[in-house]
Amino acid sequence: MNFDSLLSKYEAKACIVSVEFFPDDTYGNIRVVAGNQAHCADMAALGHPFVPGSPYEACFPKNQNFEDYCFRCIRNKKPLHAYVDLYTMGLWLNMFLIPLESDTPNTGYCIYVYDVSPKADTASMTDLSGDIASNVLKACIRLRGSDDRKKTFREVTEDIREICDSEHCCILLVDDEKRSCTILGDALKKGTRLLPMTNYIEGFYDITLTWPSTLAGSTCIIIKDPHDMAKLAEQNPIWAKSLAGAMVETVVLFPLRFDNKLLGYMWAINFNAENTIKIKKTLELTTFFLASEIASYKLMNKLEIMSTIDSLTGIKNRNMMNNRIDQIVSGETPIPDAVLFIDLNGLKRVNDEQSHNAGDIMLRTAANLLQEILHDGEVFRAGGDEFMALVPKITEAELQKRIEQIHEAAKAHNIHFSIGSCHGGTDVRKSMHLADQRMYDDKNAYYEAHPEEKYR
Structure with missing residues (x-):
């Protein structure tokens, strides 16, 4: 296939990504084999001119979620779309993946079309399937429709657990000044062997400190199979050991950020891996609204404390x-x-x-x-x-x-x-x-x- 001829039809930034497939249904090298004029100009502006056939990290930040999207797009022969907050760069990424036919053994191809902007585009954020939009809307209505914020966060946590068909879901706040964590919501599936987060909260802040390097700028961490868990054990042995001790087989973890500040994390454990893409899309948008509500909740708590507690002595004012x-x-x-x-x-x-x-x-x-x-x-x-x-x-x-x-x-x-x-x-x-x-x-x-x- 003449990739250059195909890409010349695209005015947006576009490139061809190749993925090496292994017999055990895992992937190897991921490369950018061709790029259109807009892609090449983008690479040149970043200071590293595009070289066809380069490892993808020569063009884009290394990201396990991007790798998984390319792999799934090609393996399942279905187009994929994602709208991602590149919080480390202060940008939003709108990306489309379209699978292509391949005549190369053990290698698949897809077209990657993308654009970045400094601000979130609401139209792109709401480009969702009906069931995903319904789940996100349900969470938003709960968050905005109750005076009892703590109860609402617990209910939303249970909703997210059900959406993910997971055994456990948790919303955890982190306080870097106090070096501590607070459980905002904790939901367990009936009959699960997993333990509530209260059993692990003491000293858990030290584990959260390992997550930013594992995220490495990604919007989330998804561990969906033993292969991903083995990779995690190499990258973050402290967390992997903790997961193994808690009987975790799959996990999706999202940081909760508002105004470029980390508030905490949300995760779902032992979820239905068949629905990984749906879960990721749902939680990506849910966490966007959830982080905003948590920031508001924390501000209201702070104002309440300021109105009732003497700042010098710590007693009631x-x-x-x-x-x-x-x-x-x-x-x-x-x-x-x-x-x-x-x-x-x-x-x-x-x-x-x-x-x-x-x-x-x-x-x-x-x-x-x-x-x-x-x-x-x-x-x-x-x-x-x-x-x-x-x-x-x-x-x-x-x-x-x-x-x-x-x-x-x-x-x-x-x-x-x-x-x-x-x-x-x-x-x-x-x-x-x-x-x-x-x-x-x-x-x-x-x-x-x-x-x-x-x-x-």
Whole structure:
């Protein structure tokens, strides 16, 4: 066949790819045997002029998924299409593979037509078969139609497991700062011998660190047969050993990226390998939307934390304190047995004489002590050097014992608290007022005895 004559009809970038076939239904060398003018110009612009018959990685980044697509296109004699996020290059690839007849023994050919763009094209993303589009739409509707995000992520994980006809599916978030992982969704097929992800989560972050090099810029990793698993064992022995120990025979793994930032991973284990292409196309688009929802979910969690947690001490802030009081007044939350107001004495002196950093350390130490001793209650930073605590189900004798423990613990860290409390009140606002007044009485007595602490 005259490949050059055939390619001359294509105005888009196009080339002929050859695949060497082995008797065991695996493949060997993959080469680009011919290219049209647009392909050759593209190669020249990249700084390596096209040489017919070169290994494909002389033209394109080495990619196991691309190899598998070429192999399947030729072996199954069916055209294939993929729209791929080349995230390492900041580009989107639109690719078409068309099988060709071959008169060369043990070698097959296909036409590879491709184009790249810096932004995603929605028309290309939605060029899907009806069943794939239906599966993606179902996941999107779930993600957008629920107020309970955690529950929704679990449901979507089960949907993906069913789509892949797999034994296990998981959505895992990674935190590089904390070097840890969080399970967002985990679904197991009924009757499977596989174990839930909770059995492996401890120390699993170290395994996730091996995945970027295995992905090597690909949109996913697909292990569909023993041949692929053997390749993985050579490339990533740590992960391969983990898979073998978890009774994994096939796996497809997708990174979850949003705004060029890795959020986590999604995978399906022991899936139906006959549907590999369908699974890949479905999950490619599903993960695109899923990553967006996860980014939104993480942002909302961050905003919620910022609105309820004091950033310096890590305990609940004044906003959360006011919300809790409103809940108690409305009857949503029971009235606590004890209300305490606690002031950290001498903070101004530490700030003035030792630095504000030293004062911050003092505040964090104080918060930690209060959290530890009032472990069965809630401790809030009311503002500045002042804290409030609500303690349920505590006797007055136990309350006084806890106050003594606070003073003893504070003394060991060279700090001092003024504390006012109220026990057994039936109106939380009146109890707060009384505890606050007693705290100020205690504080005034302290500064009368220690004028050098510069009372404010």
